Amino acid sequence: MNMPLNTSANASDPIEQARFNMIQQQIRPWDVLDLDVLDALAEVRREEFVPPEHQGLAFMDIEIPLHGAPDEAAQKGWNMLAPRVEARMLQDLQILPTDKVLEIGAGSGYMAALLASQARQVLSLEIVPELAEMARENLLSAGIANATVRLADGATDPLPEGPFDVIVLSGSVAEVPPALLQKLTEGGRLGAIVGLNPVMRATFVRRKGNNFETTAPWDTMAPRLVGFPEPSPFKF
Template sequence: MNIEQARFNMVEQQIRPWDVLNITVLDLLYEVKREDFVPQQYRNMAFMDTEIPLAHGEAMLSPKLEARLLQSLALKDNHKVLEIGTGSGYMAALISRLAHSVTTLEIHHDLAQQAQTKLTHHGHHNVSVIIGDGAKSYGDAKTWDTILLSGSVPQLPQVFLDTLAVGGTLVAVVGVSPTMAVTRIKRVGEKDYHSEVLFETVVPALHHIAKASRFEF
């Protein structure tokens, strides 16, 4: 397989046609090597338009969905980002190139350790992988400029909105299969939020999130 041709085809035939047009994001997909974060046994699937299996029934999202989520975050180089659901570490790697720092939570010890090893090895030194339950948020009273939920939630838990800085952005896939949509929420004041639905998709659910309290607009 010609890896660079496969990468080019991924960007031009899958990602760009799916309304990912931000040049910075597109360039980053060439810079951060997706195959470095794919399990070895699935390396030949690194550029396919499909989810890639990880341990514990988890999965890497499809390349076009990863790219569109990244574009939706509208990251700046001073942003401190919280990601819930590390998985392979690839999304954290992409975010790290655009933001000041990334803290990413992973409930599975082995996935967290593997992701941290890969991130460090490939020079993503502004990423901290923490073993923890994302359903409980990152409870150290920090606020975040950007929050990404890498798995779906049936309802958006209030706990994440409470740790979003004023002016900050949260992106999550909200709903229950087959009806889910990527939703972007901006905190425009201490108690004021603006929400918009960006596009429909279906992704696996985050663990332990179903009983979390709902955020009401």
């Protein structure tokens, strides 16, 4: 695929110019250089996955509220992650065209759309009914047929059929959920943002037999995914 990164061509269309600026000024400086990933970011129309009242924020380097008031959305994790975080996660997971992917936290469906552009099949779980419906409608409108959204609690409901080549948590957790690791194929990868505020790291786990190799290559922050265990507070 060839990226539409000609500045003169994009300058006549404000939306395409904003998309170009997002890729060049936010995403590439974050060491996202994989051409297939950059192509996906250029082709998947991010603005169509943003609530209408926030479409002016679609290409900004911020988390975008998806449901409820902004303060409530931030507290409950009802936010779209910043573009550079989604892009770096996508790149570091090294998605293959044969991969079967599980995402926890569909949100608006944008990350599922990016994953579907790289993978064979994507199943995305979403705990909030309104967001699950939003994600389904957005994916349908975008013509994406290899991504499915299921209303489910990825923390407590029975896990869907597997195994999966890739598992993505689109939000943060205190620690990598062991049950999800057991759903990985041989060589499968899990990506999550792990830690406690204000210190979190993007964490990637690869399965090799009964062993799991973990790397945590970069710092970031993300809202919590609902329902996953939190460490007990210290008691003296």
